[in-house]
Amino acid sequence: LAKTTQPISMDSYEGQEVNITCSHNNIATNDYITWYQQFPSQGPRFIIQGYKTKVTNEVASLFIPADRKSSTLSLPRVSLSDTAVYYCLVGERNYGQNFVFGPGTRLSVLP
Amino acid sequence: DVKVTQSSRYLVKRTGEKVFLECVQDMDHENMFWYRQDPGLGLRLIYFSYDVKMKEKGDIPEGYSVSREKKERFSLILESASTNQTSMYLCASSPPGRGGNTIYFGEGSWLTVV
DSSP states (O other): OOOOBOOSEEEEETTOOEEEEEEOTTOOTTOEEEEEEEOTTSOOEEEEEESSEEEEOSSOEEEEOTTOSEEEEEESSOOGGGOEEEEEEEEOOOTTOOOOOOOOEEEEEEO | OOOEEESOSEEEEOTTOOEEEEEEESSOOSEEEEEEEETTTEEEEEEEESSTTOOEEOSOOTTEEEEEEETTEEEEEESSOOGGGOEEEEEEEEOOSSSOOOOEEOOOEEEEEO
């Protein structure tokens, strides 16, 4: 599995756009990039997934450059309820695949 | 909607007790996982299973065992609970095949061993 590196923590204010970047220099050809969100005392929740270029859904956008060695999760106009830990996961899903979560990025949204 | 259900949300057990944590998924997924999560350590994989009666050790299997008798159910067993197994335990499942690594998690089980 590709190793990922994310900032440990970030602060933002309500209404701002937040960009969290994940580095994955040894990403493999068949690897996808997936982001999860975790609130305290809950399991992680899928946010968005992509392979290349840009993906957008109702929650976030994911930007992936051509070399795919990094990706950026973009949260538009964050609110207090976006305070959570965000995990970047890179890998290919196969039988018995071992998914490894890094420490994630703790986002704190301030009023 | 996808659902992974963990049988107990909060448990308190005594040292030396045998503890069963049950997990059921309703998505017909082949892969199932057990993680534990501790402050500052992130999610650590204990065991995973890619088919009925199949299991593989994760990063921290010591002190744990698992059982997968049916596709939808994956149980984590603490043979003799110890205080250092106090943690939040997360069950997850994912479908097989290529095309991304979408994992679906349960709500977690908080285990306190006293």
